[in-house]
Amino acid sequence: MADSPPNVRLNLANTPENVVVVREMLSGVGEAIELDHSDLNDVRTAVTEACNNVVLHAYEGDLGPLEVALYLADRSLGVLVRDHGVGLPAEPESLETDTGGIGLHVIQTLTQTVEFAAGKERGTDVRMWFDAPQSGAFAPLREDGDRAHTLALLGTPTTTICIAPISLARTILPRLMITLAAHAHFSTDRISDAQLLADALVEHAQAAISGEELSIDVTVEPRDLELHISPLSVGRAQQLIEQSELGELGGVIGQLTDRHEVLSTGAHETLTLGLSDQR
Amino acid sequence: MSAAIATHDLHIDHGTTQDLDHLFALWQDQRDPGTREALVKRFMPLTRSLARRYDRSSEPFDDLLQVASVGLLKALDRFDPKRGHSFPSFAVPTILGEMRRYFRDCGWSVHVPRGDQERALKVRDAQETLTNEHGHAPTVSQLSQYLELETEQVIDALQATQAYESLSLDAPRPGGEDDTITFGDGMGSEDERYELVELDATIVAAIRHIPARERAMLHMRFVEDLTQTEIAARLKISQMQVSRLLRRSLDQLRALTRDASEV
Numbered sequence: 001m002a003d004s005p006p007n008v009r010l011n012l013a014n015t016p017e018n019v020v021v022v023r024e025m026l027s028g029v030g031e032a033i034e035l036d037h038s039d040l041n042d043v044r045t046a047v048t049e050a051c052n053n054v055v056l057h058a059y060e061g062d063l064g065p066l067e068v069a070l071y072l073a074d075r076s077l078g079v080l081v082r083d084h085g086v087g088l089p090a091e092p093e094s095l096e097t098d099t100g101g102i103g104l105h106v107i108q109t110l111t112q113t114v115e116f117a118a119g120k121e122r123g124t125d126v127r128m129w130f131d132a133p134q135s136g137a138f139a140p141l142r143e144d145g146d147r148a149h150t151l152a153l154l155g156t157p158t159t160t161i162c163i164a165p166i167s168l169a170r171t172i173l174p175r176l177m178i179t180l181a182a183h184a185h186f187s188t189d190r191i192s193d194a195q196l197l198a199d200a201l202v203e204h205a206q207a208a209i210s211g212e213e214l215s216i217d218v219t220v221e222p223r224d225l226e227l228h229i230s231p232l233s234v235g236r237a238q239q240l241i242e243q244s245e246l247g248e249l250g251g252v253i254g255q256l257t258d259r260h261e262v263l264s265t266g267a268h269e270t271l272t273l274g275l276s277d278q279r
Numbered sequence: 280m281s282a283a284i285a286t287h288d289l290h291i292d293h294g295t296t297q298d299l300d301h302l303f304a305l306w307q308d309q310r311d312p313g314t315r316e317a318l319v320k321r322f323m324p325l326t327r328s329l330a331r332r333y334d335r336s337s338e339p340f341d342d343l344l345q346v347a348s349v350g351l352l353k354a355l356d357r358f359d360p361k362r363g364h365s366f367p368s369f370a371v372p373t374i375l376g377e378m379r380r381y382f383r384d385c386g387w388s389v390h391v392p393r394g395d396q397e398r399a400l401k402v403r404d405a406q407e408t409l410t411n412e413h414g415h416a417p418t419v420s421q422l423s424q425y426l427e428l429e430t431e432q433v434i435d436a437l438q439a440t441q442a443y444e445s446l447s448l449d450a451p452r453p454g455g456e457d458d459t460i461t462f463g464d465g466m467g468s469e470d471e472r473y474e475l476v477e478l479d480a481t482i483v484a485a486i487r488h489i490p491a492r493e494r495a496m497l498h499m500r501f502v503e504d505l506t507q508t509e510i511a512a513r514l515k516i517s518q519m520q521v522s523r524l525l526r527r528s529l530d531q532l533r534a535l536t537r538d539a540s541e542v
Contacts, residue, residue, distance in 0.1 A: 045332055187416035188416045
């Protein structure tokens with residue numbers, strides 16, 4: 001798991017709401033690979049435990065990054081939950097007395113294998129593998145880069161979502177957008193629009209994005225979501241918007257968003273889409 | 280919220296180790312109901328906390344707790360302190376095993392849980408009530424407060440809207456409009472406005488495949504720029520239904536244009 005890049009990566013702040021984002025991502029993956037409902041429940045429960053530990057203990061009450069990577073392999077599914085916090089106690093068993101420790105046992109019970117390891121510099125990596133009979137291997141993200149990670153470290157309420165292949169985003173991105181829109185206090189009207197926007201992005205990203213992965217940074221503010229889609233090849237950002245045109249209905253992406261902006265940085269472009277709820 | 284679940288762990292009272300060792304020794308030795316009762320009481324918070332982890336499922340919490348308690352009893356019967364493990368490290372897998380078996384036996388994996396469906400309907404009705412009260416569509420936190428649900432449950436219900444074709448969120452609500460309102464009834468002769476002219480031939484062809492009512496919805500949302508709530512009011516259906524139909528028709532439209540351009 002450490003050597004190959006994942007299929008999905010989420011870089012988030014370690015807030016309780018973001019654990020819901022992780023759980024929704026897992027449901028989306030479950031739907032994509034037709035994971036049995038109770039197997040999905042096991043995966044969600046174990047990963048929730050690992051994430052809750054990052055929320056509650058990793059930064060001793062402070063904010064810090066929570067990173068989740070998901071790996072699809074033949075007949076199995078791996079999840080890495082990483083923090084850069086205080087690290088594991090010398091004796092993992094002592095978690096039991098520290099925190100009631102049930103989490104550790106829950107993870108051990110629900111996973112096929114689990115490994116707790118110290119992070120490269122600090123923090124903890126929890127690597128979990130689950131049986132997923134329906135899963136096949138998908139082409140993963142190109143590299144397990146730290147690009148997104150630095151964004152999460154900036155301390156802004158930014159969530160980074162990377163998904164490969166793009167087809168996998170079909171069941172994941174709409175769920176994540178619903179969840180993030182809910183966290184931005186959108187009304188159900190606009191939440192549904194956010195979902196429609198996610199559908200449109202997944203549909204048209206394939207043609208507009210060079211490579212086989214979708215990478216979006218989402219900033220969540222009260223009644224506002226801002227999406228940064230990058231890196232796009234030059235000219236692709238505008239193309240992504242135009243491709244969503246459905247005749248007289250106009251460009252679906254343009255209609256659903258309140259603002260868009262193309263930022264060019266030499267060889268690449270970033271498309272910024274703003275979605276707000278002005279009720 | 281998820282973290283709230285975990286924080287309960289912090290307050291589990293395991294008693295002093297000595298107390299426990301003594302109780303387990305006694306239980307091991309004599310197997311009398313009184314000691315078992317004392318141990319059950321000790322580990323009820325653990326059991327409750329495990330049941331709570333599955334609380335977002337559609338099963339009622341009392342049922343979950345009951346199943347978890349059976350697991351606890353089994354764990355007490357089988358636990359052997361001489362093996363050197365702590366009781367929680369032995370009991371957690373046993374209790375979770377009991378709950379997972381329960382879910383499988385319920386056929387929980389096969390069908391969309393009924394509880395989830397009912398929740399989706401409740402969310403739909405609450406949306407309507409709160410929209411009428413506030414004059415605009417509610418937020419997820421307003422819905423969760425109103426329905427006393429976790430925000431995640433409301434998010435899942437909104438997400439589930441698409442899945443429940445058969446449950447039919449289109450079904451008439453008690454005391455509401457019946458479902459006989461069609462595009463024609465609702466719109467009168469206005470449908471002329473939705474005739475499409477001078478368009479890309481592929482898209483014209485595609486749009487003709489979309490039912491009239493959904494075509495009207497698309498027009499209202501993307502050309503007239505109405506909100507989904509406004510569209511719902513105009514067509515006398517729920518916003519949830521507008522959401523689902525918009526999503527489905529956009530999906531169809533894309534599929535049709537995709538097919539056409541591939542030919």
